[in-house]
Amino acid sequence: MVRFFVEPEALLGDTLTLTGENAQHAKVLRLKQGEEVLVCDGQEQECLCAVQSTGSGQLVLDVKERREPASEASVKVSVYMAFPKADKLEHVIQKATELGAFEIIAFPSARCISRPDDKSLKKKLERWQKIALSAAGQSGRGRIPQVLTLSSYQEALHRAATADKALLFYENEQAVTLKMALSSGGYQTVSLLTGPEGGLEETEVVQAREAGLQVCTLGKRILRCETAPLCALSAVMYDAGEF
Amino acid sequence: MVRFFVEPEALLGDTLTLTGENAQHAKVLRLKQGEEVLVCDGQEQECLCAVQSTGSGQLVLDVKERREPASEASVKVSVYMAFPKADKLEHVIQKATELGAFEIIAFPSARCISRPDDKSLKKKLERWQKIALSAAGQSGRGRIPQVLTLSSYQEALHRAATADKALLFYENEQAVTLKMALSSGGYQTVSLLTGPEGGLEETEVVQAREAGLQVCTLGKRILRCETAPLCALSAVMYDAGEF
Numbered sequence: 001m002v003r004f005f006v007e008p009e010a011l012l013g014d015t016l017t018l019t020g021e022n023a024q025h026a027k028v029l030r031l032k033q034g035e036e037v038l039v040c041d042g043q044e045q046e047c048l049c050a051v052q053s054t055g056s057g058q059l060v061l062d063v064k065e066r067r068e069p070a071s072e073a074s075v076k077v078s079v080y081m082a083f084p085k086a087d088k089l090e091h092v093i094q095k096a097t098e099l100g101a102f103e104i105i106a107f108p109s110a111r112c113i114s115r116p117d118d119k120s121l122k123k124k125l126e127r128w129q130k131i132a133l134s135a136a137g138q139s140g141r142g143r144i145p146q147v148l149t150l151s152s153y154q155e156a157l158h159r160a161a162t163a164d165k166a167l168l169f170y171e172n173e174q175a176v177t178l179k180m181a182l183s184s185g186g187y188q189t190v191s192l193l194t195g196p197e198g199g200l201e202e203t204e205v206v207q208a209r210e211a212g213l214q215v216c217t218l219g220k221r222i223l224r225c226e227t228a229p230l231c232a233l234s235a236v237m238y239d240a241g242e243f
Numbered sequence: 244m245v246r247f248f249v250e251p252e253a254l255l256g257d258t259l260t261l262t263g264e265n266a267q268h269a270k271v272l273r274l275k276q277g278e279e280v281l282v283c284d285g286q287e288q289e290c291l292c293a294v295q296s297t298g299s300g301q302l303v304l305d306v307k308e309r310r311e312p313a314s315e316a317s318v319k320v321s322v323y324m325a326f327p328k329a330d331k332l333e334h335v336i337q338k339a340t341e342l343g344a345f346e347i348i349a350f351p352s353a354r355c356i357s358r359p360d361d362k363s364l365k366k367k368l369e370r371w372q373k374i375a376l377s378a379a380g381q382s383g384r385g386r387i388p389q390v391l392t393l394s395s396y397q398e399a400l401h402r403a404a405t406a407d408k409a410l411l412f413y414e415n416e417q418a419v420t421l422k423m424a425l426s427s428g429g430y431q432t433v434s435l436l437t438g439p440e441g442g443l444e445e446t447e448v449v450q451a452r453e454a455g456l457q458v459c460t461l462g463k464r465i466l467r468c469e470t471a472p473l474c475a476l477s478a479v480m481y482d483a484g485e486f
Contacts, residue, residue: 071463098470100462139464177486219343219486220314221382227341234477235486243420243462243478 001038002029003137005144008041011066016049018059026051026059037061040069042136042144069142075240076102076189079229080160082109082153082196083116088226093128097135097145099233100242102189104132105148107156111198121149153204157211160191166213168193169228170205173217178232181216182239190236194228244281245272246380248387251284254309259292261302269294269302280304283312285379285387312385318483319345319432322472323403325352325396325439326359331469336371336390340378342476343485345432346389347375350399354441364392396447400454403434409456411436412471413448416460421475424459425482433479437471 004022016039018026031037031051039061040046046069049061079101081092093104108115116124128147136144150156160166164187167178193213195204205215218231237243247265259282261269274280274294282304283289289312292304322344324335336347351358359367371390379387393399403409407430410421436456438447448458461474480486 073462095470098464098466099474100464139466141464177484179481179484179486217486219316219480221341221343221384223341223382227338230473231342231477231480234474235481237462237474238422238478238481241420241422243422243460 001036002031003038003040003140003142005040005042005133005137008043008045011039011041011045011047014063015052016047016061016063018061019057023057023059026054031059036064038142040142042133042142044068044143046070046142071140072143073100073102073237073240073242075187075236075242077233077236078102078160078163078189078191079104079233080156080191080193081106081229082194082200082225083107083112083114084196084225085114090128090131092226092229093131093147094135095230096233097132097141098139099230100141100237101145101233103146103148105150105156105159107150107153109153109196110201110204112196113198116149125149154207154211156193157208157213160193161212163189163191165189166191166193167232168200168205168208168213168215169218169232170195170215171199171217171222172202173215176214176216178216178218178235179239181214182236187240192229192232192236194232195225197225244279245274246281246283246383246385248283248285248376248380251286251288254282254284254288254290257306258295259290259304259306261304262300266300266302269297274302279307281385283385285376285385287311287386289313289385314383315386316343316345316480316483316485318430318479318485320476320479321345321403321406321432321434322347322476323399323434323436324349324472325437325443325468326350326355326357327439327468328357333371333374335469335472336374337378338473339476340375340384340388341382342473343384343480344388344476346391347371348391348393348399348402350393350396352396352439352447353444355439356441359392368392397450397454399436400451400456403436404455406432406434408432409434409436410475411443411448411451411456411458412461412475413438413458414442414460414465415445416458419457419459421459421461421478422482424457425479430483435472435475435479437475438468440468
């Protein structure tokens with residue numbers, strides 16, 4: 001089913017009027033009267049609607065049902081990723097959105113080569129949020145994960161530590177597997193923290209333990225910095241019974 | 244540790260002599276006498292060696308220990324992917340190699356837009372195998388997954404069906420999850436089959452069931468054709484106790 005994202009205010013009332021890009025998209029799709037579409041606020045709500053009329057740069061819809069987004073995961077997973085080089089963060093945002101991440105948070109760490117300044121960050125955040133929106137639409141999600149950046153590693157640790165399961169993946173950890181870390185079950189929120197290309201420094205791993213994160217391994221093979229968060233996210237979704 | 248890949252014949256004897264690209268790479272790395280390196284045949288064996296001498300376009304090594312590749316997964320997972328467009332197969336080969344796939348097999352299906360002809364396939368296979376080699380080296384694997392292509396969907400089904408768990412992922416399947424399909428445990432070989440951009444046709448899914456594959460879902464969100472195999476592979480490796 002076609003899915004449109006609008007601001008939450010635009011979901012009020014029994015009739016919705018979509019304009020701008022959404023109306024253009026509707027025109028391209030040649031939607032017909034009576035056809036069903038979904039209109040989502042990208043957060044808490046989605047409306048199942050029927051097309052009332054199209055044309056004149058607007059799409060008018062009758063609301064048939066209001067509901068919580070039906071394709072959201074039961075577990076809220078926050079993906080914390082140290083700023084990688086080039087377009088790897090974009091790749092992770094797109095894939096993590098498809099895989100059902102609740103939010104994606106980028107932060108600096110000691111070995112980060114890429115550290116966007118405040119000026120470029122604003123533009124980048126807009127771009128990143130658009131990637132999340134597009135991936136949410138394509139994968140049939142009613143919720144768009146928020147993309148955030150934090151200004152320090154310490155801030156990332158303290159924010160991540162508030163989850164039921166707060167996990168950091170480190171290539172030199174051998175004893176504790178992700179499976180062990182999740183074995184107690186009953187978690188509703190999970191933080192997954194991974195390092196940049198050069199990995200995390202040992203002192204950073206110590207700081208993470210002190211902040212309350214559990215340090216785990218993702219196995220015997222060294223994963224690239226853009227592969228590790230997606231591998232961990234897939235496994236957590238599997239463990240949580242999503243598929 | 245630095246890792247070199249050589250032909251199996253080059254692993255015979257107590258002293259190994261590496262030439263060509265490997266010797267050039269050793270020069271760039273400025274390897275010193277006594278330093279330990281790994282030499283792998285990319286299949287069954289790896290040799291832990293100490294540098295005896297460098298220079299004159301060759302690297303001479305003393306073999307200290309012969310062993311099976313230490314970082315291979317206990318479960319052999321074959322990734323069957325319908326030919327996707329553009330460079331998506333390259334992406335899957337790189338990531339699936341990191342994630343520990345045993346082999347990657349591309350095949351045509353009804354909705355494949357990309358169907359390389361025999362002429363271009365030979366060149367492409369060489370390129371794909373190089374990507375697997377490079378990813379194996381970077382992720383610390385001693386085995387290079389083989390990249391194969393098959394000429395028909397039927398051939399893919401029959402080859403895939405020989406595994407202990409032969410699974411096909413279909414977005415319209417809702418009842419059987421991957422977790423259910425793996426719940427009996429005790430598997431040593433797994434086939435994961437996924438469709439192209441436009442998905443598999445319903446008749447193809449019926450054919451797969453007839454060939455003995457189990458049809459499963461990867462959850463409520465629609466995954467892109469390059470995301471699905473990597474998500475499934477991560478989950479299988481997790482289930483099998485790899486991390």
